[in-house]
Amino acid sequence: MSKNLIEVENLSIGYYNKGGKLVHVLKNVSLSIKPGETLGLVGESGCGKSTLGQAMMGYLRLGSQVMEGSILFSGKDMFGLSTRDLESIRGNKIALIPQNAGEALTPTMRVGKQIIETLELKTNVSGAATKNRMIELLGQVRLPHPEVMAERYPHELSGGQQQRVVVAMALAGQPDMLVLDEPTTGLDVTTQAHILELLRDIVAELGTAMMYISHDLGVIARVSDRVALMYAGEIVEDASAAEIFKSPAHPYARGLLASIPRLELAGIPNSMPGQPPIPGSLPGCSFTPRCPFATEICSSEPPELKMILQTPHLVRCHNWEKVVATDFSQELKDVYHIVEHKAQDVSAIELSDVEITYHQPNMIDRLRRTPEPPATVSDITLDIKRGETLALVGESGSGKSTIVRTISGLLPAKSGVIQFENCDLTVNVDKRTMDLCKKVQLIFQNPDASLNPRHTVAEIIDQPLKLYFPKMTRDERRARQIELLERVRLDGRYRLRYPGQMSGGEKQRVAIARAFAAEPDVVLCDEVTSALDVSVQAAVLDLLADLQQERNTTYIFIAHDLAVVRAIADRVAVLYQGRLCEVGTVDEIYSPPYHPYTETLMGAVLVPDPDTEPKLLASDTPELAPPAKGCAFQRRCPKFINDLCDEVTPPWQYPQDEDGHKIRCHIPINELLVV
Amino acid sequence: MTVTTQAVEELSPVKRRTPLADTWENLRRSWGGMIGLTLIVFHVLLALSSPYIVPQDPQLMDAPARNEAPSTEHLFGTDKLGRDMFSRSLVGGRVALVVTMLGTALAMTWGGLTGILLGFLGGKTDEYVMRVVDALLAIPWLLVLLLIISILGTNPWVQTLTFGFTYGYTAIRVARAATLDYVTHEFVLAARARGERKRTIVLKELLPNVLDVLLVDGAMTWSWMLLGFSSLSFLGFGVTPPTPDWGFMIAKNREILAIQPWAVFGPAIMLSTLIIGINLFSDALAKALGLDRSQGAPV
Numbered sequence: 001m002s003k004n005l006i007e008v009e010n011l012s013i014g015y016y017n018k019g020g021k022l023v024h025v026l027k028n029v030s031l032s033i034k035p036g037e038t039l040g041l042v043g044e045s046g047c048g049k050s051t052l053g054q055a056m057m058g059y060l061r062l063g064s065q066v067m068e069g070s071i072l073f074s075g076k077d078m079f080g081l082s083t084r085d086l087e088s089i090r091g092n093k094i095a096l097i098p099q100n101a102g103e104a105l106t107p108t109m110r111v112g113k114q115i116i117e118t119l120e121l122k123t124n125v126s127g128a129a130t131k132n133r134m135i136e137l138l139g140q141v142r143l144p145h146p147e148v149m150a151e152r153y154p155h156e157l158s159g160g161q162q163q164r165v166v167v168a169m170a171l172a173g174q175p176d177m178l179v180l181d182e183p184t185t186g187l188d189v190t191t192q193a194h195i196l197e198l199l200r201d202i203v204a205e206l207g208t209a210m211m212y213i214s215h216d217l218g219v220i221a222r223v224s225d226r227v228a229l230m231y232a233g234e235i236v237e238d239a240s241a242a243e244i245f246k247s248p249a250h251p252y253a254r255g256l257l258a259s260i261p262r263l264e265l266a267g268i269p270n271s272m273p274g275q276p277p278i279p280g281s282l283p284g285c286s287f288t289p290r291c292p293f294a295t296e297i298c299s300s301e302p303p304e305l306k307m308i309l310q311t312p313h314l315v316r317c318h319n320w321e322k323v324v325a326t327d328f329s330q331e332l333k334d335v336y337h338i339v340e341h342k343a344q345d346v347s348a349i350e351l352s353d354v355e356i357t358y359h360q361p362n363m364i365d366r367l368r369r370t371p372e373p374p375a376t377v378s379d380i381t382l383d384i385k386r387g388e389t390l391a392l393v394g395e396s397g398s399g400k401s402t403i404v405r406t407i408s409g410l411l412p413a414k415s416g417v418i419q420f421e422n423c424d425l426t427v428n429v430d431k432r433t434m435d436l437c438k439k440v441q442l443i444f445q446n447p448d449a450s451l452n453p454r455h456t457v458a459e460i461i462d463q464p465l466k467l468y469f470p471k472m473t474r475d476e477r478r479a480r481q482i483e484l485l486e487r488v489r490l491d492g493r494y495r496l497r498y499p500g501q502m503s504g505g506e507k508q509r510v511a512i513a514r515a516f517a518a519e520p521d522v523v524l525c526d527e528v529t530s531a532l533d534v535s536v537q538a539a540v541l542d543l544l545a546d547l548q549q550e551r552n553t554t555y556i557f558i559a560h561d562l563a564v565v566r567a568i569a570d571r572v573a574v575l576y577q578g579r580l581c582e583v584g585t586v587d588e589i590y591s592p593p594y595h596p597y598t599e600t601l602m603g604a605v606l607v608p609d610p611d612t613e614p615k616l617l618a619s620d621t622p623e624l625a626p627p628a629k630g631c632a633f634q635r636r637c638p639k640f641i642n643d644l645c646d647e648v649t650p651p652w653q654y655p656q657d658e659d660g661h662k663i664r665c666h667i668p669i670n671e672l673l674v675v
Numbered sequence: 676m677t678v679t680t681q682a683v684e685e686l687s688p689v690k691r692r693t694p695l696a697d698t699w700e701n702l703r704r705s706w707g708g709m710i711g712l713t714l715i716v717f718h719v720l721l722a723l724s725s726p727y728i729v730p731q732d733p734q735l736m737d738a739p740a741r742n743e744a745p746s747t748e749h750l751f752g753t754d755k756l757g758r759d760m761f762s763r764s765l766v767g768g769r770v771a772l773v774v775t776m777l778g779t780a781l782a783m784t785w786g787g788l789t790g791i792l793l794g795f796l797g798g799k800t801d802e803y804v805m806r807v808v809d810a811l812l813a814i815p816w817l818l819v820l821l822l823i824i825s826i827l828g829t830n831p832w833v834q835t836l837t838f839g840f841t842y843g844y845t846a847i848r849v850a851r852a853a854t855l856d857y858v859t860h861e862f863v864l865a866a867r868a869r870g871e872r873k874r875t876i877v878l879k880e881l882l883p884n885v886l887d888v889l890l891v892d893g894a895m896t897w898s899w900m901l902l903g904f905s906s907l908s909f910l911g912f913g914v915t916p917p918t919p920d921w922g923f924m925i926a927k928n929r930e931i932l933a934i935q936p937w938a939v940f941g942p943a944i945m946l947s948t949l950i951i952g953i954n955l956f957s958d959a960l961a962k963a964l965g966l967d968r969s970q971g972a973p974v
Contacts, residue, residue, distance in 0.1 A: 408868045429870055437870030450861035454694070454883035463879075464869060498694070518869075 004032040005177055005209050006056060006094075011069035013051060013060065014280075024280035025051045025064060027233045030305065035176065038203060038210040040224030040241065042217060042256075044533040045504065047276065048233040049213045053181050056211065057096050058086045074176075091122045095170035099182040101162035105154040111165045112138070112150025115172055122173035137168040142198055144621075160191035160620050164198070171202070177209040184219060188395040189560060193604040194620040196222050215533060217260060218606030221245055222614070229253050232286035233279030235305060239313040241610040249308060249315045249324050251291045257328075258335045259538040261567035263605055266586065267336035268567045271539035275503055285318065293319045336567075339545035341552075343388035343570055348522055348554040349407065349425070354380040354416035356399070356406050356578075374626045375414060377402050377578035386521075387552035391559055391569035393601070397624070399578030400558045404524045407556065408442045420522070438468040441520040445527035447507035451499040457485070457510050458495040464517040484513040488543060505536030509543065516547060522554045529564055541568050562605050566590060574598050576633050577626035584661035593655055593672035595663045596639045631666065639667055701963035708959025714952025718945075721765060722772045729762040734917050742935045751941040754928055763919040764941035768949065770914045771921065774834050775900040781839025782900075783893040786846025791881050793847065794854025795863075795873070805851070808844050816841055817906060824912050831914070838903065842896050849892045853885040887964040894957030898950045905946055921946045 013026040026048045033039050043049045051061065055071060058078040071078040073094060081089070090096075098104045106114060115134045119125050125133050138146035141164040154162055163183060170178055180199070184192040200223060203210055212223050220227055220241075227244045229237040229252065237250040248254050255272045262269070274290040282288065284299040291298065297318050305316040308324070317323065357375040364370075377399040384390045392400040405411040407418060409429030418425035423436055441464075444450035451460055461481045465472060472480070482492035488509040499507050508528060515523055525544070529537040545568060548555060559565045565572060565586075572589040574582040574597060582595040589598065596617075603615030617638040626632050630646045637645065650666045665672065702708045730750075737757035745752045751760035793801045811819075819841050827833045857863060858881070866876050907913045908922025916923065921942035928938035 410864060410868055429868060432870060434870055437868075440868075442865060442868045444861040444865065446861065450865050452862040452880055452884070454886075455879075463866070463871070467869060467871060514865075 003034075005035045005037075005074065006211075007032045007072040008052070008056070009069050009072065011052075011055065011071060012067040013048075013055060013064055014067050015061075015064040022067075023278065024067075024233050026055070027279050028069070028305075029230075029233075029235055030069075031228050031235060031238060033177065033209050033211060035209055036203070036207045038212060038223055038225045040220035040227040041211060041213045041230060042215065042220050042227060043230035044215060044256075044276065044535060047230045048279065049230050050181055052230070053096075053179050053211065053213045056179050057090060057094060091118065091170075091173040091175065093173075093175055094177045094179065095173060095175040097163075097166055097170050097178060097180045097183045099185055101166040101183075102154065102159065104166050105162060107154055110151055110153055111157070115150075115165070115169050118169050118172040133172075137171055138165070140171065140202065141165070141168045143168075158191075158621070159187050160195060163187065163191075163195055167195075167198070167202070171206070171208075174206075175208065177211070178203075179211045179213070181213045182215070183212075185214070185216070188620075189562075189601060189606075190395065190604040190616075191620040192219070193222075193606065193614045193616055196606070197614075197616065199223060216606070217245075217257065217534070217608040221608045221610045221612075222606050224610075229256075232276045234286060234316060235314075236287065236316045237314065238305070239315075240311070243311065243313055245608055245610055247324065247328055249313065249320045250287075250317050251293045251319075251323055252287050254323065254328060254331070255290070255292075256535060257608060258332055259535050260608055261538070261541070261561075261563040262336070263563045263566060263590070263602070263607060265336045266566060267338040268541045268545060269538045270335040270337075271537075271542060272535040275505070275536075285316070293317075293323055295319060339542070339549065341387065341545070341549045344386045344552065346386045347383050348386040348388070348420070349382075349384045349556075350417075350419040351380050351382045351384075351403075352417050352419070354403070354406070354418060354426070355414045356402055356411060357414045374628055375578065376626075377406075378626070379579060380416070381580075382573060382583065384554060384556065386554055387548070388570045389548065389555040389557055389568055391557045391565040391572045392575060393559060393562065393565055393572055394575035395560065395601075397577065398575040400575055401526055402578065403575075404442070404526055404556060404558055407522075408440055408524055409437075434468065438464075438518045439521040440524065441515040441518050441522070442524045443508075443511050443515045443526065443528050446531045447504065447511045448499070448531075450511050451507055451514075453499050455498070456495065457481075457497050457499075457502075460499075460510060461485070461495075461514050461517050464514060468518050480517070484517055485510075487516065487547070488513045489539075503536075504532050505540060508532060508536075508540055512540070512543065512547070519551065520553065522556065525555055525557045527558055527560070530559070530561060537564070544568065562601060563607075574601070577623060579626065579632040580664060581633065582661075582663045588655075588661035592675050593663060593669050594675065595633075595665055595672070596637050596667070597633045599675065600636075600638065631664075641666060698960075698963045702959055705959040705962060707955040708963065711952045711955030711957075711959060714948050715956055718768060718772065718949045718952065722769045725765040725769065729759075729765050731759040731762045733758065733762040733766050733919050735759070742931055744935065745937050751937040752935050754924075754935070754938045755931055760924075760928075760938050760941045763924060764921070764945050767919040767921040767924055767942050768945055770831055770918060771901060771904045771908070772949075774831050774838065775897055775904055777835045778838030778842065778900050779893055779897040781835065782842040782896055783846050783889055785839070786843030787850040787885070787889045788877070788882075789843070790847040790850025790852075791854045791877050791885060792873075794851040795858055795877055795881060797858070801851075805847075808847050811844050812848075816903065820903065820907060821910070821912060824907065829912055829915055834904070834907075834913075838900050842900055842903075846889070846892060846896065850885055850889060853888040854881055857881055857884050891957055891961045891964065894953055894960060898953040898957070901946070901950055901953070 008029055008031050011026055011029045012024060014022050014024040017023050029052060041049050041052065058081065066079055073089065105111065112134055115137060116130050119130045119133055134150060135146045138149055143149045143161060143164050157165065184195050187195065196219065212220065214220050224241045227239065227241050228235050229250065231252050237244060237248065237253050244253060248257060259269050259271055272290055277286055284301055285303050288294045288298040295318065303316045303318045305314050308315050308320055354377065355375045356377040359373055361372065380403060392403060394400050402411065406413050407425055409432055412428055413426040416426065429437065458481055461484055462477055465477045465480055481495055485492050485494055490506060490509050529540050532540060547553065557569060569586050571585050573580055574595060576597045581597045582589060594602065600617045603617055606614060619636060623635060627634055630648060631650045634640060634645045644666050650664050652662045652664050653669050655661050655669050663672065735758065737753065740753050741757045742755050743749055743753040749759050749761060751764060753759055793804055820837060823837045824834065863876065863880055866880050904913060905922030908920045909926040913922055914920040924942040925939050932939050
């Protein structure tokens with residue numbers, strides 16, 4: 001057995017709040033990483049995983065302090081070292097890869113120069129050798145044409161390329177260990193899958209140890225040898241990836257795994273009730289209030305992190321034996337439920353030949369007759385039935401948000417018709433009647449940005465009530481606010497809260513309540529669950545499904561997470577560069593024949609199962625504009641046939657009948673069936 | 676099936692405090708802020724009560740007692756007309772205080788609202804109006820003030836309007852810049868998509884978010900305006916004599932600085948304590964509101 005590279009022993013970190021009370025962030029955390037090993041650190045937001053990651057770099061947030069314990073890196077105490085010694089360790093022995101690569105790079109310096117700077121500071125490479133080493137590093141992170149890339153500024157690179165540069169910078173000092181804090185969050189699925197493969201390869205090649213911090217169980221399953229699960233500032237389970245995903249022994253691990261929507265299973269998973277407490281605020285086990293296995297001892301006695309069975313599997317639970325005794329795979333099968341609802345055979349919204357462009361020709365363009373660039377969104381024809389959920393799926397830049405903004409009247413369409421009842425929705429919101437505005441409501445991705453931080457919940461929900469129901473009296477509105485809050489399963493007392501005093505899930509419920517206050521016919525959901533924690537996500541999906549049933553509301557649901565789409569949608573439209581690739585019911589989309597782009601997306605989805613490998617087909621180089629002619633996906637298509645794809649817009653093909661599943665591709669259906 | 680199984684979310688424990696109470700709590704912890712606030716309150720109370728508490732009539736000319744040094748009878752001595760400098764210093768801020776307070780309120784209101792509206796509208800309107808504002812800002816402010824006041828006279832109401840108008844340009848800039856941070860936020864988009872009127876969006880969605888910036892800027896503007904008023908007064912365009920005013924008092928008693936320095940020091944100390952007070956307060960206010968993060972944001 002080899003020696004540990006880093007050892008965290010009984011570490012507690014906390015800060016004193018304004019009242020002078022000690023607030024724990026981390027509580028008695030112990031873990032270790034061996035050379036070359038990858039540890040995945042999972043947990044929901046606020047569980048202290050980033051604090052632990054930063055502590056491993058010898059960094060504490062302003063005001064926090066180590067209450068107890070230590071971090072030993074190669075035998076040296078990180079918090080006992082002088083600033084100078086810490087500096088020599090950071091970058092040389094242990095390097096950090098942060099979440100937002102765009103912010104980690106200096107915007108005014110060429111990326112090559114930035115890497116050279118790191119090399120000069122952290123290694124004794126000098127002179128001409130530094131440039132060669134820099135090119136070598138860029139090649140190592142598989143950036144095409146490293147010489148050219150080195151001359152670029154950060155903003156000239158895509159998000160994935162920026163992240164690669166940051167990885168190259170981290171590798172410059174040839175560290176023994178990398179700490180990665182959500183490095184792929186915010187990237188497209190395909191880009192994410194590529195970066196993860198790159199990291200896996202680099203680690204295998206150089207023997208670097210990694211601590212990979214993420215909230216995404218799929219990502220963790222792909223990269224980790226071992227997984228540590230955090231809850232409320234404590235490690236609750238620590239085991240090999242295979243063990244933790246196949247037979248988790250902590251009730252929280254089970255609950256978490258059971259609340260993820262799955263690509264292969266239809267229906268919405270169960271959600272976990274409640275939310276995490278402040279670390280150290282409960283006398284017993286922190287998970288007791290949410291735990292289905294809780295017994296009397298759990299609320300009085302905090303459990304120890306102890307070894308179970310023979311394998312190195314650590315669990316912090318009194319009742320782990322009972323937990324392990326229940327069959328997890330069977331349990332998983334039972335939790336997914338389909339909320340029954342009927343879509344009527346009446347159109348709610350009909351889009352025909354919709355084209356949207358951001359391009360505004362200026363005077364010089366008009367004089368010189370510069371040809372217009374291809375429209376951002378083009379040739380969209382969709383028929384959305386009343387009471388149905390249509391999901392728009394695609395990577396960033398696929399035009400899904402653009403379409404939704406046009407339907408909501410925030411962006412004018414260039415041509416085409418969006419038929420809704422007897423009105424055309426291609427006009428701007430200023431020109432719509434109040435009644436029309438009322439019928440189409442919008443819910444945004446990030447409730448932090450979509451709720452005014454200076455308004456109380458009551459004021460937020462009051463806005464649509466005042467606007468659309470001017471005859472309502474104050475008391476009626478008040479009663480309605482409480483009723484709406486209860487419909488989104490929030491206590492009526494939340495009326496007096498400000499958004500800053502609520503959790504992410506609660507805020508999103510308020511945003512949903514605000515949209516439903518208008519009693520809309522159509523609700524446009526723009527990535528409504530992607531900013532939420534997994535355990536909350538399922539609850540929000542469930543809520544949306546229930547609300548839909550009540551008034552047979554039509555949903556247009558934007559998402560990039562294909563598993564979430566599978567859970568909630570009736571029909572799916574796959575978009576690439578503002579062009580439709582494939583339209584069909586959920587079952588049709590999630591089984592062959594696939595459009596090559598759909599297949600690429602499906603292949604890149606990471607599932608919480610360490611044995612499943614993603615299938616990477618297309619390159620992850622994103623395109624900035626659609627091609628002038630031919631198939632939109634031509635430049636990245638793994639099944640590209642010939643000039644036909646370059647020149648001719650592909651025809652719609654119908655695997656069954658003309659009303660159902662349709663794929664826009666030159667490749668014959670029977671060839672697409674072969675995956 | 677599971678529709679009814681979900682319980683209503685328990686109310687998570689949060690100490691309920693309004694943003695106002697929060698700000699006050701932060702402000703109370705700041706030494707500078709409390710000193711500043713004390714100075715401001717002192718001056719305001721003094722302005723209200725000074726006519727009733729002055730030891731002598733500030734306008735009474737005691738010819739035999741001219742240019743007297745400080746004594747128990749005249750704490751700050753007398754000026755060359757034999758007026759009691761202590762009494763004059765106490766009452767000398769009344770007009771300045773009223774004019775600048777009203778002027779600041781006016782400047783922040785019109786400038787702030789215009790700025791928010793421009794930030795929200797954007798596009799050509801914003802472009803053109805801002806160029807005009809830039810042009811106006813390029814003219815030295817004292818010149819503008821002198822010009823307007825020499826035409827319209829030294830009536831305090833005219834002065835209030837003039838100050839309110841000229842100091843409003845900077846408020847436009849500040850409010851517009853603060854608004855630009857928020858217009859792209861989705862709550863503004865949500866309000867637009869709902870079909871809310873522009874007025875509602877400006878007043879209900881944007882104003883509450885830029886109010887903190889405007890408050891701090893308002894406090895700064897107030898101190899600038901006081902200096903401006905005193906400068907005007909120094910040049911003889913402030914109040915109509917014999918009404919006492921700090922700026923005018925400093926101007927007139929400069930000549931006897933060598934023999935009776937207190938005739939200048941008195942009003943100077945009064946003016947500077949007020950301005951220092953306002954500055955300390957606005958600094959602390961910015962920190963309490965979380966706008967100035969140089970000291971680390973309050974957790």
